[in-house]
Amino acid sequence: MRTRRKGERGSAIVETLFSMLLLFMILFGILQLFQLALADMIADYAAFRGARSASVGFRERIAEREALIKSVPASGALVYPDYSAYGDYQFVDSEKELLKNYQQSRQNVQYAYWSGKELYHTNYLCPYYGEPMTGTCSNCCHSTRVDITMRPGDNTVSDEVFFEFKFRKYPLNIPLYDWFTDQDSDNDSENSHPLNIPTHDGHTKQTTVNISGRSRLTDYSSAFLQ
Amino acid sequence: MRRKRGEHGQVLILAVVALVLVILAVLLLFDVQTVIRGKIKGQNAVDAAALTGAEWQRHSLNLIGELNLVRATGALISDPYFETAVLETYRDADKFFYDVKPSIRNRSDDFLTFPEKDDFLIRDPETGEEIGLNIGLLQQSVRRVEKERFYLDTLDRLVSQLQTRISFVGPLIGFGAAQQAAKKNGISSDRDANELFYMYATQIGRGGSSIYTTHLPQKINDYAWNKPYGDMLSSILDISDNRAHGIAAGTRFQFSGMPTLSADPPSEFTSLLGNKSFYDSINGRNWCNLDPYLHLDFSGSWWSSFQCDYESSFINQAEILPLHITFSYFSPEDSNQRTPYDKPTTPFYGAADHLKSYARTEGIISGNAFQDTTDPYGHGFRHKYEEQPQKPDGKQETMVTVDDSPFSPFPRERTGEEDTLSDLESINTWDLSEFTPEQLKLFLDTFLDTYNDEDTDRRYTPIPIFSWAIYDFEWDPIGEETKRLWEGEYLRGDFKEGTDYHSGAKSFFETQQQTATISGNMGRTVNQPQPQASDYDRIDRVFFPNNKTETEMEEDAKKNAEGVSNALSRLEFSVDKIRTSAMAKPIGTIKTKKGTIRPFDAGRMVLPVFTKTTLVPISLDPPEGISMLDIDWYYYLTEFVPLLSGCPTLEDAWIRAAAEHKDHLHYYWKYFKALVLISDPGFRQRGIDWLNKVVVWEKDERGNRYPVKTNRDVNCTGKGESTPSILY
Numbered sequence: 001m002r003t004r005r006k007g008e009r010g011s012a013i014v015e016t017l018f019s020m021l022l023l024f025m026i027l028f029g030i031l032q033l034f035q036l037a038l039a040d041m042i043a044d045y046a047a048f049r050g051a052r053s054a055s056v057g058f059r060e061r062i063a064e065r066e067a068l069i070k071s072v073p074a075s076g077a078l079v080y081p082d083y084s085a086y087g088d089y090q091f092v093d094s095e096k097e098l099l100k101n102y103q104q105s106r107q108n109v110q111y112a113y114w115s116g117k118e119l120y121h122t123n124y125l126c127p128y129y130g131e132p133m134t135g136t137c138s139n140c141c142h143s144t145r146v147d148i149t150m151r152p153g154d155n156t157v158s159d160e161v162f163f164e165f166k167f168r169k170y171p172l173n174i175p176l177y178d179w180f181t182d183q184d185s186d187n188d189s190e191n192s193h194p195l196n197i198p199t200h201d202g203h204t205k206q207t208t209v210n211i212s213g214r215s216r217l218t219d220y221s222s223a224f225l226q
Numbered sequence: 227m228r229r230k231r232g233e234h235g236q237v238l239i240l241a242v243v244a245l246v247l248v249i250l251a252v253l254l255l256f257d258v259q260t261v262i263r264g265k266i267k268g269q270n271a272v273d274a275a276a277l278t279g280a281e282w283q284r285h286s287l288n289l290i291g292e293l294n295l296v297r298a299t300g301a302l303i304s305d306p307y308f309e310t311a312v313l314e315t316y317r318d319a320d321k322f323f324y325d326v327k328p329s330i331r332n333r334s335d336d337f338l339t340f341p342e343k344d345d346f347l348i349r350d351p352e353t354g355e356e357i358g359l360n361i362g363l364l365q366q367s368v369r370r371v372e373k374e375r376f377y378l379d380t381l382d383r384l385v386s387q388l389q390t391r392i393s394f395v396g397p398l399i400g401f402g403a404a405q406q407a408a409k410k411n412g413i414s415s416d417r418d419a420n421e422l423f424y425m426y427a428t429q430i431g432r433g434g435s436s437i438y439t440t441h442l443p444q445k446i447n448d449y450a451w452n453k454p455y456g457d458m459l460s461s462i463l464d465i466s467d468n469r470a471h472g473i474a475a476g477t478r479f480q481f482s483g484m485p486t487l488s489a490d491p492p493s494e495f496t497s498l499l500g501n502k503s504f505y506d507s508i509n510g511r512n513w514c515n516l517d518p519y520l521h522l523d524f525s526g527s528w529w530s531s532f533q534c535d536y537e538s539s540f541i542n543q544a545e546i547l548p549l550h551i552t553f554s555y556f557s558p559e560d561s562n563q564r565t566p567y568d569k570p571t572t573p574f575y576g577a578a579d580h581l582k583s584y585a586r587t588e589g590i591i592s593g594n595a596f597q598d599t600t601d602p603y604g605h606g607f608r609h610k611y612e613e614q615p616q617k618p619d620g621k622q623e624t625m626v627t628v629d630d631s632p633f634s635p636f637p638r639e640r641t642g643e644e645d646t647l648s649d650l651e652s653i654n655t656w657d658l659s660e661f662t663p664e665q666l667k668l669f670l671d672t673f674l675d676t677y678n679d680e681d682t683d684r685r686y687t688p689i690p691i692f693s694w695a696i697y698d699f700e701w702d703p704i705g706e707e708t709k710r711l712w713e714g715e716y717l718r719g720d721f722k723e724g725t726d727y728h729s730g731a732k733s734f735f736e737t738q739q740q741t742a743t744i745s746g747n748m749g750r751t752v753n754q755p756q757p758q759a760s761d762y763d764r765i766d767r768v769f770f771p772n773n774k775t776e777t778e779m780e781e782d783a784k785k786n787a788e789g790v791s792n793a794l795s796r797l798e799f800s801v802d803k804i805r806t807s808a809m810a811k812p813i814g815t816i817k818t819k820k821g822t823i824r825p826f827d828a829g830r831m832v833l834p835v836f837t838k839t840t841l842v843p844i845s846l847d848p849p850e851g852i853s854m855l856d857i858d859w860y861y862y863l864t865e866f867v868p869l870l871s872g873c874p875t876l877e878d879a880w881i882r883a884a885a886e887h888k889d890h891l892h893y894y895w896k897y898f899k900a901l902v903l904i905s906d907p908g909f910r911q912r913g914i915d916w917l918n919k920v921v922v923w924e925k926d927e928r929g930n931r932y933p934v935k936t937n938r939d940v941n942c943t944g945k946g947e948s949t950p951s952i953l954y
Binding site: 019020023024027030031034037038041042044045048049052053054055056057058059060062063065066069073098100101103104105106107108220221223224225226 | 237240244247248251252254255258259262265266269512514515716717718719720721722725813838840841842843940941942948949950951953954
């Protein structure tokens with residue numbers, strides 16, 4: 001058996017540490033990409049639901065609400081109302097009821113990533129941080145937000161509605177990514193889609209990505225709406 | 227380099243951990259994709275089903291409308307004065323009669339007309355005085371006219387029968403086609419919907435003692451609907467291998483025998499127990515929804531006055547995707563359902579009159595072609611209608627016969643019984659000799675005098691009352707308030723002219739799919755445990771005493787507490803199926819010659835005016851009845867509620883239900899659980915505490931906090947703009 005020379009002690013630990021670091025960087029990077037893929041699917045679905053709502057004649061704010069509800073699985077944490085206040089809270093049923101209430105405007109519900117839209121009285125958006133979000137929110141909220149576009153489709157043969165659901169600055173924490181990039185966070189224009197990855201969002205260093213889903217459906221409402 | 231002993235497998239462990247994480251992530255992605263794909267697929271399928279159903283409703287309504295026109299044409303071309311009226315109205319009428327419709331011109335001119343009055347009178351050739359009546363000519367004329375009227379009446383009945391057939395068959399074809407549309411779009415047969423549909427189908431057309439064979443009319447407009455309707459239902463069910471496979475997309479429908487909840491005496495809980503969303507609110511701890519009810523007294527057997535009733539009325543047409551048409555003579559005495567075509571004071575010509583009036587109003591026929599009519603029979607008979615005694619229930623008799631006239635022009639009251647040729651025979655053998663000369667003279671004076679009136683509409687035209695197919699009360703213009711709300715708040719445009727109506731023919735469909743996901747459910751509900759068969763057994767062991775004493779039952783319950791708790795947890799958290807729904811309806815308007823757009827029902831008569839089918843928001847025209855997918859609710863109402871009313875405790879009801887319907891326990895478990903919860907004062911108190919909990923405080927000048935808003939103020943009042951309950 002070979003004896004270890006002086007100076008070689010601990011080299012295996014160092015090697016292992018480096019290899020583990022690399023391995024976990026890759027692993028968690030992959031998991032982040034999975035999360036991104038999941039959000040992408042949800043965004044597609046939200047766009048579909050929004051378009052479906054618009055196709056029967058609902059105006060933008062209602063189609064938007066429908067899309068938001070369907071985007072909940074990728075919308076971050078519920079920030080309002082406080083779930084702990086529900087006492088014997090039961091996760092699934094309560095949230096279903098909560099969303100029903102939100103849908104029917106009986107209750108204000110807010111998820112972290114919806115905040116940029118300043119929906120429905122924004123002073124309820126960041127209760128945990130003790131300050132309402134008005135205009136620019138420096139510390140209290142995620143900079144992620146939802147943007148929605150709804151317009152008539154460009155099909156010249158039949159009436160269509162076009163609906164786009166976009167998560168702007170969706171968190172994508174690829175380890176050490178910002179070591180290698182230096183992009184302007186405000187560069188999230190249409191042209192940068194789908195994988196613009198700004199490193200600085202102006203306030204916190206966070207890798208983000210824009211995710212969007214688009215859907216185009218027949219506009220059935222043209223049969224009964226002017 | 228040789229590896230030291232004990233260093234083997236280090237990388238393997240890391241690799242395995244990494245691999246497991248990656249695999250789990252991939253599986254999650256697969257699951258999410260499966261669920262989302264299922265949801266989109268389900269929505270597309272249910273859209274296709276709804277549009278298909280509505281398309282067949284549209285075809286059916288248009289066919290019925292066409293047959294109304296056939297009937298109207300029959301009436302108009304048989305009217306001996308129609309030609310005169312048209313000639314007076316249209317400058318180019320000559321072309322119509324002599325070029326386009328020579329057959330009309332060549333018809334018998336005396337169809338449904340009597341000779342001139344003078345032709346019946348025998349006069350002294352020298353003095354010209356009346357010396358008698360030509361009874362032979364009179365008898366011949368009466369027989370001929372009555373026979374012709376009988377032919378026309380038969381035409382009317384045949385048309386009605388055809389329309390009735392369509393009202394049964396058309397919607398069912400639509401329902402069957404909708405199943406194909408759903409299946410073609412990837413939705414498979416649904417067990418719940420098939421089960422409920424099977425129960426419905428077995429009550430019809432199979433004999434036995436169901437409400438359909440014992441209480442409902444077996445013939446409607448001479449159409450024996452029961453067996454063919456049942457046969458069609460069976461065909462749609464597509465039973466093979468002792469299982470029904472036909473139904474993939476269920477609809478919501480109201481049917482004879484449909485269970486409904488009622489309370490005797492009525493109680494404040496009446497509206498609750500029959501409301502499915504009440505149970506959902508309890509199980510979901512939706513304290514905001516429950517707020518009005520948390521202070522009610524749920525102590526004692528508060529449920530005991532409830533009973534399950536069954537709907538006994540029948541709409542005389544297919545109950546699945548019904549067209550909601552009716553016939554103008556079905557309920558003429560009911561003022562709420564009376565139509566322009568049921569005019570009790572002028573029954574004889576009412577239909578023709580109002581058809582003409584309608585045609586003029588709607589601009590279909592312009593000018594003064596048809597004057598408003600008054601009483602064409604002379605004043606001698608009119609008072610007899612007005613003096614008719616009222617029925618005991620206060621309703622006026624409508625179809626009456628003038629007893630003292632042997633030549634009553636009024637049609638016999640329709641009984642719904644079959645016509646036979648004996649009617650025709652009775653006309654042929656009608657012998658005027660049994661009447662006195664005075665009676666015959668009365669006939670001539672009262673009818674044939676008006677015959678000579680220059681106003682053609684005042685003349686005697688013995689056209690029978692037609693039973694027009696008309697829209698029933700389900701077809702209804704959207705109220706002004708609703709219209710304002712929808713146009714102002716919900717929709718992105720105003721309604722097109724003539725399209726702002728609630729449709730009687732609505733095609734609502736729902737589908738549900740069991741998601742075969744690896745992790746159980748998507749997103750936030752990942753890995754929720756699935757209910758197992760043993761869960762029900764565990765619950766049974768607690769609620770099933772098996773002749774045990776209360777102490778033994780209590781001990782049993784304690785022993786099983788954990789298992790029961792887990793079982794209940796699994797049942798409550800069981801993964802929902804993916805449910806999708808959509809609604810479509812036929813759209814139609816009437817365009818007049820002047821270009822004016824009028825609603826499809828401007829005259830309430832069904833006309834072939836439906837040009838499109840379209841998806842509509844469900845909340846705009848919400849369907850009623852029981853969903854075919856809600857088999858659990860159906861069983862709860864029909865099996866559990868009847869047991870409930872006779873039991874002193876909820877547990878007793880559960881025990882009885884377990885004894886009598888053990889296989890169905892899982893259907894009404896969640897409703898039973900909700901009843902147990904809402905009966906518990908502790909549960910209600912938790913809701914009250916939550917609602918009253920102060921969540922917003924402010925400080926006064928001294929820095930002391932004081933309460934400002936509770937959860938009720940903050941969480942139960944939406945701050946956003948209003949929305950309908952379903953957003954698609």
